[in-house]
Amino acid sequence: MTSGTSTLVTTGSRTCLDLLSSNSVTLPITWNTGDTSTLSGNSVVNVVGAVNQTEVTGTVTSGLFAGDTFVMNVTGAATDILLCTAGLGTVSSLYDTITLEITSL
Template sequence: MKRLLRTAVATLLAGTAAVFFLAAPASAGVLDVTCTPPSSNLNQYDPPLTLTPQSVTVSTTALYGPCVSASHPSITSGTRTASVATTSSCADLLGPGSITYTITWNTGQTTTISSTFTRVVAGAVYTVAATGVVTSGLFAGDTVVTNFTGPATDITLCTLGLGSVSSISTLGTLEITSL
């Protein structure tokens, strides 16, 4: 009988706790802009990355769109381009990192974002997931979440010493949310 009573009390307490936590108000912000596929990111490496670190030029073109913004309805797309000389190998395409970049929206307005990211290969899929904050420009102070995926075949072969990576193309989403 004591065991039955303890079970009933434990079930009641667990149910009460679940109702309490489920009923708590959400503190999520307002989605200021969201860009969905075919939003894309293309990184090109000249010369192609190998397993051995070497001097390369990395050219990035990111195309965001279609985009929807309730607070700025004229925003429908954005772009980001960059070119940087660095020393790199295909092993550097995995793991964590940080970046600061600027998106130019179709309206001519800009948003500068500082974020940290992780890059992983799972099976045949390469995923880059990032979180950050808008440091200046349109949506300053907002949080940013991106998630881009693409094929991992070249990266996997390169990290095994069996090939090189001349480019990486990914598709994904960008969300900018006010606090």
């Protein structure tokens, strides 16, 4: 196994306060071998300058690596974030870089 894919799309209008909201997350992953995993965890969000940083921690609840823990770091920069946190606008889009580490128990 060398990679996996997953898609998380949110639609609709979100407020600037939504950028800082912590959420529960369920994420299905399909690995390049065809195996699948489902990750379930909780997120903690911080905004530093124009960068939205999210850390999700939890457990692989099914499939490959079931029972193992994970940490997923999500980082997305957008100049709109500065306007949003200053109360002067909204964030029209945010594209993230994601790293995932699964640790066997």
